[in-house]
Amino acid sequence: MTVAAFVNDLRKRGVELWAEGDRLRFSAPAGVVDDALRDELRRRKAPLLDWLRRDVHADHRRSQDVTIRAALDTQPDVNEERVVLAGNERLLPRSIEDLPTHPHPYARLVAPYRHYLLSSLRLDKRFVRGEGCYLFDEHGRRYLDMVAQYGALPFGSNPPEIWDALIAARDQRRPAFVNPGLMDAAGELAQRLVRIAPGDMRHVTFANSGAEAVEVALKLARSATRRTGILGTANAFHGLTLGAMSVTGRDVFQRHFGAPVPGFDRVPYGDLDALRATLAARPGGYAAFVVEPIQGEGGIVVPPPGYLRLAADACREAGVLFIADEVQTGLGRTGAMFACEHEAVTPDILVLAKALGGGLMPIGAVVYSRRAYNMHFDMWHSSTFAGNSLACCAGLAALNLLEADDRALVRRVADNGAFLLRELERLRETYPRLVQAVRGRGYMIGLELALNERSLGSSLLVHMAEQRLLLYLIVAYLLNVEHVRVAPAYTGAPVLRIEPPLIADRAAGEVLIRALDNVLALLEAGSTAALVSHLAIGLCAEAPAGTAEPEPIDEQSHPAMGSTSAGTQPGDLAPANESEARAIDVGGVEALAADGAGAPADVELDSGAARFAFLVHLLSPRDYAEFDPSLAGLSERLLTELHARISRFVDPFPIGRIAIRSPAGGCAWGDLILVPHTAEELMRMPATAALSEVVRAIEVAQQRGADIVGLGGFTSVVSQGGVSLAGGLRARITNGNSYTVATALEAIDLACRRRGANPVSATVAIVGAGGNIGRAITLLMPARIGRMILVGNPSIPQRSAARLLEVGVEAAAAALAGRSNGHPPPAGTLAAHLADLADRSAGDRAALQRMLSADDRFAISTDIDGMLPRADVVVASTNAVDEFIFEQHLKHGAIVCDVSRPFNVCRRVRRTRPDVLLIDGGTVQVAGRADLRAVRARRHGHVPACMAETILLSFERAFDLPGLSGALDTGSISRIQEFGIKHGFQVVLDGEDWGFAPDS
Known part of the structure; x- marks a missing residue:
């Protein structure tokens, strides 16, 4: 082969x-x-x-x-139609057509969007077998299930006693659906429920689910009282059918579904005074008050002692029915048969489901008192499938297990639940900064985490927590690494939900506690790598035999899980002596972001110091390691995979602060805001999606008090140099291009002087002259040089040549205008020659175009291989996301100024072509006292020119200069250059100061 x-x-x-x-x-x-x-x-x-x-x-x-x-396809025309910002799009796919296809029919046909989200965090396990408290995936891995489908698996997966009941029903050939008629299993189950329910319950109506049972309870209450008002509680969850959704106390479940429908109100959970006041304010208005004895979806919230009993009393005094939603808490979950029993509460209506089906059949039941019974409901409510024989046989078997040995299983839940609560309290004492609270009863427990900067330090974890991603990553870690299945509170509370099968023993609880201890230890250590590295395809931190995992062919052993790179293999770890430092693209230099919080303390600032922000984006996923050192050990491949999984969920966030006091008296401080996408990703996004990322970053800056926001790198490109951001933003915007142009020109002049070269005799090639920076350089450079080549895009030669010719016409017109205004260009320069051509054309644009096309000092070409080697000076300024100018493109002794970020010129040139002077254009040395730790240049005080422009504008509060967004203004370029001179900023030629080393 x-x-x-x-x-x-x-x-x-x-x-x-x-x-x-x-x-x-x-x-x-x-x-x-x-x-x-x-x-x-x-x-x-x-x-x-x-x-x-x-x-x-x-x-x-x-x-x-x-x-x-x-x-070479240059920046978009800044005069093109502006992108509409309405809607503030997310990066996430906006239609099913945008979702990646998946081979599994459930992911493809049932819940494609939900699967897309879950798969990103590896929460989309395919479980093929379930036995008791354990689930097994298609690879045979075993997972301890401590969710139990939120209480719907009271006896774990596939309980034999429930199966026996179903098989017996089959063997007896019981009819499944015979409504209307006398249904034996339904009648027997109703009799059992009435007997064990608290208080004097008399009747039962069956349903097919918990949400449907809530709907039945609401319908029953309204028909019994002839009132329509329903009162619920904030933060509650009662189901996702329309009525249940209307009484659910979270807007997120109601939005876009027409809920709540009229007649539904809510009061704070646990607040008796609010309940009484609301009932009193609307006498005769409410049919029922619906409440969970413990809020489950809301984050396992236990009400104050006595609340349920006193709430029931208040309802009876107001003639309002008291509905206890025990869909999740009922039938043993809290260490009592019903949670109401803990306070001896007797509801008028009791709603049950989940555990009633024994883990195999969907069934719900509404158990109610004579007070709630009415003949109208009895006559006109029915359901085809409710109370079917199979479901009721499962319910009877479930009650048999719960009531066996004088409810021994329920008592064990109370004992083991108390053990879990004690152990979780011990974890709270061990990790006091991380564990906020432990609450619950029996096997319905919530572990609330404090996921903030105080508890997590300054790692990437903090930003994930701020954006409500970290809790899901913790759940994913427990699932994929510890093989323990818990659930997050989906309402946004930082709570881990622990709801084991009722049959879970103490040993299972000990496994859970060890897993939680492990993940809390990682969080306390700030070990982002250990927490998230399992997300990379094929990587599992526990490294069992046969696990899909990147491996080195030559290695005979694998390292154990460490504190910074759980499960990574030798080949996945970057060498400790790796010389290539990586960077965050800020548009004028590779600036490495450092952590920072609060105003930098070692630079004294005036109370009225100007506030600014500067937007940066990733050059590569390796950049994450620069502001989260725990990721430094992961290979580029793993970081790329991790980035692909999490970036779609992460909004822009601050990664550091800088402060500076000028020797001329100005002072300013500001934030670096990271847009967590690479240049390639921003360019691949739909235009409105990429622009939305920039807008969100600016909103973060505004929230932090920025007066002006600088656009670094491709945040400027995707916003058309800031033009698309006009309107609706409080902060002023600058694309930083003005000072970038000024410093690039100054750097070239300085390089020529150092080389002893005469610019007037030099040929300069500008790659990307159709873009904003390239165009401005083309307009200003002719007064310094003798010949110019504009290099365009070979894939669209006619369009590119026409565009560059227009730039040439503009340069000739500018040169002639300068002469006419008493500022003639120096003799012998290209500008003087262009002014002559423009003068001879006598205003005939077509004639000037013909002259330029035939001119021997001004050339336009799309032949990069043939034309660049003729240039003494090369300026690169494009939107390219890759290097494309290599050694063979450069003349011996050439001066090369690469203004593009990411770089257009291969970094290898420094090593292989020592005759070439490669300048990373737009590098500036600031003056005065400065705290620039957040800009990790190798030499203190160096910043990119685009950032320097933002600082200079803050010093001068010159936020209204023309050309800060969109097409550059030559007058503003001169003004900002003057600001730089005033405040002592100087151009830097030594490119090796910036976050990279020559290739080895």
């Missing part, structure tokens, strides 16, 4: 191969890679590595031409 055929065969079996240096790596589904295949991989290692490298290089060569063409 050839190497290619071998690799293709492996891919069909789910095995992925890749080369990392001289090592061969693979990931595979569990059980696929056996000893024989490992030996085969070792034997074929050399040809496989060679094939993989050639395959990658071939892909690179195929894509290089496309990359170059895309890179």
